[in-house]
Amino acid sequence: MDRFHELNAFIAVVEAGGFSAAARRTGESQSAISKAVGALERRLGVMLFNRSTRSVTLTDQGQRYYDLTKPLVNEMDEADSELTSTTLDVSGQIRIAASATFGRLHILPLIPDLLLLNPGLQVDMILSDSVRDMVEDRIDLAIRVGPVNEPDAVVRRVASTPLVCVGSRRYFEQRGIPKTPAELVDHNCLLYGGLMESADWPFVGPKGRFSVSVRGNLSSNSVETIRAGVLAGVGIGLFAGVSLADELRHPDVISVLDEFIADVRDISIIWPKRRYVPARVRRVTDFFAAALPQRI
Numbered sequence: 001m002d003r004f005h006e007l008n009a010f011i012a013v014v015e016a017g018g019f020s021a022a023a024r025r026t027g028e029s030q031s032a033i034s035k036a037v038g039a040l041e042r043r044l045g046v047m048l049f050n051r052s053t054r055s056v057t058l059t060d061q062g063q064r065y066y067d068l069t070k071p072l073v074n075e076m077d078e079a080d081s082e083l084t085s086t087t088l089d090v091s092g093q094i095r096i097a098a099s100a101t102f103g104r105l106h107i108l109p110l111i112p113d114l115l116l117l118n119p120g121l122q123v124d125m126i127l128s129d130s131v132r133d134m135v136e137d138r139i140d141l142a143i144r145v146g147p148v149n150e151p152d153a154v155v156r157r158v159a160s161t162p163l164v165c166v167g168s169r170r171y172f173e174q175r176g177i178p179k180t181p182a183e184l185v186d187h188n189c190l191l192y193g194g195l196m197e198s199a200d201w202p203f204v205g206p207k208g209r210f211s212v213s214v215r216g217n218l219s220s221n222s223v224e225t226i227r228a229g230v231l232a233g234v235g236i237g238l239f240a241g242v243s244l245a246d247e248l249r250h251p252d253v254i255s256v257l258d259e260f261i262a263d264v265r266d267i268s269i270i271w272p273k274r275r276y277v278p279a280r281v282r283r284v285t286d287f288f289a290a291a292l293p294q295r296i
Contacts, residue, residue, distance in 0.1 A: 003043075007069055009036035010048060014066050018056045071135075075278075090280040091120025097134070097142040101223040103127040105245045107143060110291050114284065121280060129222050134272045140281050142270040143288060145240050152273045158289045159267040159296045161242040165201070169252045170233035178236075181205075181212045181260050188235035189214035194221030201238050203260040240265045242296055267292060 012022035013033065023030040041048050048062035058066065098107045104127065111123060126132065132139055134153065148155050171188075178184055181203040191199045196219040200211040216236075218229050223243050230237040231247065236256070247253045269285050271277060 003040075006036045006040035006043070007073065009033045010040055011066065011070060011073060013037060013049070013056065014058060014062075071138075089120060090118055090283045092278075092280055093122040093124055094140045094280050094284055095124040095126065095138060096284070097126040097128065097132050097137070097139045099129050099145060099223065100127045101129075101227060101243050102143070102145050102240075106242060106292065106295050107288075110288065110295075113291070114287055117287070118280075118283060121284070134270070140271070140278070141284055143267070143292075144270060145242060145267050146265045148266075148268055148270060150270065154271040154273050154277075156269045156285065156289065157266050158269055159293045160264045161240045161267060161296055163202075163238060163261050163263045163265065164241045164244065164248065164255050165236060165238050165257045165261060166230060166244065166248070166253055166255045167236040168231060168233040169254055171230075171235060172254055172256075174233075177254070177256055181210075181257055184212050184214050184236070187214075187216075188218075189216040190226045190229045190235045190237045191216055191219035192221075192223060192226050192237075192239075194219055202263050203257070204262040205260060209262075242267070267296065 009022065009026070009028075009032075012026050013019055016022040016025045019033050019037075020030050023033050026033065037048065044061075044065070046061040046065075047059050048065060050057045050059055096107070103125070108125070111125070115121060115123065126137070126139065131144075132142070134142060134150075145161065175187060178187060181201070184201065189199070189201070191214070193199065198213050198215045200213050202209065202211050204210070218226070218234055220226055220229075223239070226237050227239070227243060227247075229235060231253070241248065244253070248255065269288055271281060271285070
């Protein structure tokens with residue numbers, strides 16, 4: 001029996017949740033699907049499914065086999081699709097990951113134009129400040145602000161954004177404006193990272209780079225929370241400039257210590273490293289590589 005047919009039958013049973021549902025999905029008979037999966041199990045020498053009269057579930061070996069083979073089948077489908085479609089038409093689902101605040105401010109506004117130019121795309125947008133495992137979460141493309149420490153990824157830097165230290169006019173009227181980084185020890189500094197008692201903020205002076213250990217009464221693993229705290233007058237925050245967008249031009253938001261801040265954060269597009277990169281991933285990468293620098 002054709003090994004690729006066996007594999008397709010197996011994947012259809014997994015994703016449809018049963019043999020009869022897989023038969024309906026593929027247009028084959030239930031006996032043909034069952035025969036193909038049985039041949040695959042005999043060839044591998046393992047049971048891929050736990051079968052009962054009411055349900056079909058994967059065994060541990062079956063789950064492992066699915067996790068290994070599904071990406072390979074996807075890449076084969078992509079290769080077929082790219083050769084049979086025109087270079088002007090890309091289609092299919094693409095899963096994009098970005099941090100919550102940056103994604104809301106800069107990625108989501110670009111999605112309508114992306115879909116207008118590529119109507120065959122189906123975008124699945126994941127917004128999270130947690131760094132997601134691109135392979136495990138089947139992410140096609142991630143857009144990140146800051147350093148990328150992933151050896152098994154392809155990284156394309158498309159822009160950069162400066163760090164800014166800001167507070168609200170209300171806060172500075174109560175606590176005063178720091179004139180030097182050392183004065184931050186007397187201020188309420190809001191800390192991005194979550195469960196943090198202190199953080200080292202980077203600065204530069206006549207003698208070179210240095211850091212100041214700061215503390216505050218609010219920390220979070222969400223940029224949105226720190227941003228909201230700063231805008232509400234709770235304290236001072238250190239941000240990548242893109243996380244504030246129009247707030248930097250707002251009369252109630254004041255940036256401080258500009259002359260002591262030299263650090264920037266790269267904005268990068270990242271793919272999982274693999275032999276074949278689908279046409280839709282390359283197309284979306286090129287779109288954001290051209291569009292993001294115009295917004296930032």
